Amino acid sequence: MSITSFHPTPRTLMGPGPSDVSPRVLEALSRPTIGHLDPEFVGMMDEVKAMLQYAFQTKNEFTIAVSAPGSAGMETCFVNLVEPGEKVIVCVNGVFGGRMVENVERLGATAIIVNDDWGKPVDPQKVETALEQNPDAKFVAFVHAETSTGALSDAKLLCQIAQKHNALTIVDAVTSLGGVELRVDEWGIDAIYSGSQKCMSCVPGISPVSFGPRAIEKLKAREGKVPSWFLDQTLVMSYWSGEGKRSYHHTAPVNSLYALHESLVMLQNEGLENAWARHKTQHEALKAGLTEMGIEFIVDEAHRLPQLNTIKIPEGVDDAAVRSTLLNEYNLEIGAGLGAFAGKAWRIGLMGYAARSENVMLCLAALKSALGK
Numbered sequence: 001m002s003i004t005s006f007h008p009t010p011r012t013l014m015g016p017g018p019s020d021v022s023p024r025v026l027e028a029l030s031r032p033t034i035g036h037l038d039p040e041f042v043g044m045m046d047e048v049k050a051m052l053q054y055a056f057q058t059k060n061e062f063t064i065a066v067s068a069p070g071s072a073g074m075e076t077c078f079v080n081l082v083e084p085g086e087k088v089i090v091c092v093n094g095v096f097g098g099r100m101v102e103n104v105e106r107l108g109a110t111a112i113i114v115n116d117d118w119g120k121p122v123d124p125q126k127v128e129t130a131l132e133q134n135p136d137a138k139f140v141a142f143v144h145a146e147t148s149t150g151a152l153s154d155a156k157l158l159c160q161i162a163q164k165h166n167a168l169t170i171v172d173a174v175t176s177l178g179g180v181e182l183r184v185d186e187w188g189i190d191a192i193y194s195g196s197q198k199c200m201s202c203v204p205g206i207s208p209v210s211f212g213p214r215a216i217e218k219l220k221a222r223e224g225k226v227p228s229w230f231l232d233q234t235l236v237m238s239y240w241s242g243e244g245k246r247s248y249h250h251t252a253p254v255n256s257l258y259a260l261h262e263s264l265v266m267l268q269n270e271g272l273e274n275a276w277a278r279h280k281t282q283h284e285a286l287k288a289g290l291t292e293m294g295i296e297f298i299v300d301e302a303h304r305l306p307q308l309n310t311i312k313i314p315e316g317v318d319d320a321a322v323r324s325t326l327l328n329e330y331n332l333e334i335g336a337g338l339g340a341f342a343g344k345a346w347r348i349g350l351m352g353y354a355a356r357s358e359n360v361m362l363c364l365a366a367l368k369s370a371l372g373k
């Protein structure tokens with residue numbers, strides 16, 4: 001057997017994630033590994049925290065990067081904040097809302113499910129009704145940008161409703177961070193998690209998380225221990241907290257954090273509002289080209305995610321064959337439909353570094369050719 005080094009074919013990643021990683025981020029990843037308690041590294045972590053506060057638009061002291069992908073960020077929020085027997089209103093309008101239900105139930109808590117059709121945003125009226133019917137509900141959990149369907153929900157309004165009923169909010173911002181407007185403090189989000197690999201132009205494997213004052217209070221008032229040792233934020237807090245106090249909890253993914261740092265520097269240089277505008281502009285360009293080809297979107301215009309375009313597979317077209325032509329002939333990856341949309345839709349991501357004109361042009365030209373137009 002003679003296995004040699006692995007050299008993947010460079011691809012253009014326009015699916016639901018991972019999305020294109022900036023060359024600057026890849027370069028940062030290859031810088032020399034240093035000790036994770038090295039003062040230089042500790043200084044860099046403080047900068048990551050400050051830049052994450054900017055990306056989330058929050059002053060939350062507890063704003064960190066969990067050493068694992070977005071799913072671990074999700075679990076971090078639920079496992080730390082939700083206690084057995086508590087009621088959580090969970091909004092389900094796609095795959096990731098369903099995973100929130102899994103999290104709640106595995107913790108011995110009760111999920112009150114608010115269902116909306118795939119492709120639709122979370123209906124605020126249904127959330128209000130669920131809170132009225134369950135005045136003892138402690139949380140409202142929802143996905144801001146449903147990557148499985150391409151629908152954007154009104155996070156600001158959902159948070160207002162939760163606050164009116166004294167419920168804390170747990171928000172999935174894996175696909176929204178860096179791609180669409182998101183203001184943690186202004187909207188009063190209590191706990192939020194994201195991922196490095198969607199609109200942050202970074203490699204997969206890191207999950208930014210932020211807890212506001214009410215979430216911290218809830219965590220500190222817990223009756224029992226957090227049921228996951230690794231994700232127990234009372235332990236991780238001392239690892240991320242200020243100078244001199246840092247102690248060993250787990251070995252940080254040193255190089256991945258260099259990568260996240262670089263992607264956050266890029267976001268800071270571009271400006272958050274400009275990054276949101278860039279996603280929108282590229283979405284408009286893609287939409288114009290697709291519409292010209294007679295391809296339709298699944299989500300209503302008002303609730304469409306610019307960074308995740310769910311389109312109908314044209315009648316009589318072989319889903320898998322087209323996607324494999326794109327991959328094999330154009331090194332272009334787009335996403336298949338999930339769940340209710342399997343075989344019926346494609347998901348074209350314009351996330352982070354992938355939200356560029358050249359990607360839009362490549363995608364339109366490649367699709368046109370693969371569809372024989």
Ligand SMILES: *Cc1c(COP(=O)(O)O)cnc(C)c1O
Binds near residue numbers: 017145146195197
């Ligand atoms: C991708 C995604 C996740 C999970 O993130 P991973 O990095 O794959 O673990 C969670 N929620 C949403 C909305 C996502 O798009």
